[in-house]
Amino acid sequence: MSNHGDDQTGTMDRSEVGNDSRYPYTYACDYVRGLAGYGEGGTKLSRSDASQVRRGIAEAIGMADDELARKLADYYKANKDELTKKGCDALAQSWYNVIV
Numbered sequence: 001m002s003n004h005g006d007d008q009t010g011t012m013d014r015s016e017v018g019n020d021s022r023y024p025y026t027y028a029c030d031y032v033r034g035l036a037g038y039g040e041g042g043t044k045l046s047r048s049d050a051s052q053v054r055r056g057i058a059e060a061i062g063m064a065d066d067e068l069a070r071k072l073a074d075y076y077k078a079n080k081d082e083l084t085k086k087g088c089d090a091l092a093q094s095w096y097n098v099i100v
Contacts (some may be wrong), residue, residue: 025069026047026067028070029050029074030047031073032045
């Protein structure tokens with residue numbers, strides 16, 4: 001993980017978040033969607049589905065949903081290039097499997 005954010009909490013600095021309306025929930029959902037994998041039409045989960053998964057996990061581990069969303073979003077933003085490459089590779093492989 002990169003050294004973005006506050007070293008003690010692991011959360012993004014306020015200056016890095018700025019007025020980004022996608023933080024933390026959209027980024028957290030996109031991270032969860034990437035974990036679920038890809039099919040013919042792209043990610044297997046919608047953002048709504050990913051939100052339900054995130055809320056369920058937060059409840060199961062006894063963590064506030066907004067805290068889990070921030071942690072997932074911070075990880076996603078700090079590792080976006082690597083995660084995007086993995087996602088592109090997985091999507092390309094799924095398309096290849098359909099063609100072959």
